[in-house]
Amino acid sequence: MATRGRPGPRRTLSEDEILDAALVLLDEGGPAAASIRGIAAKVGVAPNAVYTYFPDKGAVVRALVEKLLGEADAGEFADEGKPWRDRVEALAVELRRRLVAHPGAAALLMSGPMDGPRATALNERLLDLLIGAGVEPADAARATYLLIVYVLGAIALEVADETGPGPLPPEDDRVARRRAGFAQIPAEVFPRSAAAAPTMSRYITTDQYLWGLHRLLDGIDPT
Template structure:
């Protein structure tokens, strides 16, 4: 007989990798990198921590898989369109990655925390090299240019989200620029004259315009 006061155990909770990654992403969005512990992820999906360990050996593995998921979910339609000019294709990919990753600042902050050697990250690098070779670069120059582009795009995004100290979604771009402007306008001109004079420009370092300005300068150099 079933002991008094105790019911029969219910069916075992089914779990998928996507559920774990969605929970990790939600926790990163809510509390930043410190919030997405294995225990926290398990609680979020309603299982014991051991169930998460069945899929991922540690938090670092969750982060790697999450970055892979975000890269793979990006819309590469224009980037893959061979009828578009090569620069337009690279810009489209860079803009899409920035929009997707800045929307999840907790995850974006982890981009530079480990090697990006998963299959989806490697596929992006492969496509970039193929595109650049097709544009006339020698294979070695294409490989070096691919690395330069990836460092610029991911580094820019990581610095952009790091500019906000509070966890959670980033304020609007206009609000962030305005907040930075108020800070930079306090720079003492008698000590840092050039920085004080450039305060309004420096405030826009987190803008789409700045991001594209830098990307286009790099593409100018590559071409």
């Protein structure tokens, strides 16, 4: 007579609880803090309970990326009654809002391929939106990649401007600190950079982000 194996760890959590704990740890201590052991301690279970849902930290990261992308794929971007440019801008603004609020997660987003179901669905929606606006399919694919590179690249540089854990300080505070730093540029050595310092100090602002996005959209617009 065959003996029954020992039961696995009881599933006392939800995936969302685990991902929420991982996000808190990322906010508090950066990518290194969101280990399986750290997540388990955060939610008050043994590490085996987390392994019931995710085989390793990489799987947690992929699921967290999927969660953040899925949450951004909503609102005005999903409103088919809105003009295509407004929808793309809404997505770009929402992604920036969510990722700047969680710099640790933003860093992880850049560390691996975005090839999960929600990332693929987001790509599909962008392609459909651009093709529906009259962009040729091949150009729509290139434009989708260009938009993702711009959005994630701008967010990555904005997040990298801060080295401490937790949410970024208010935008005005960060601009003021950058302005003080750029004021030290020796004008006799770097005259153009010194003259551009007021503008350079605002590279991490919403205005700059939208300035670049609008120019990309101007180039993509088939009309």
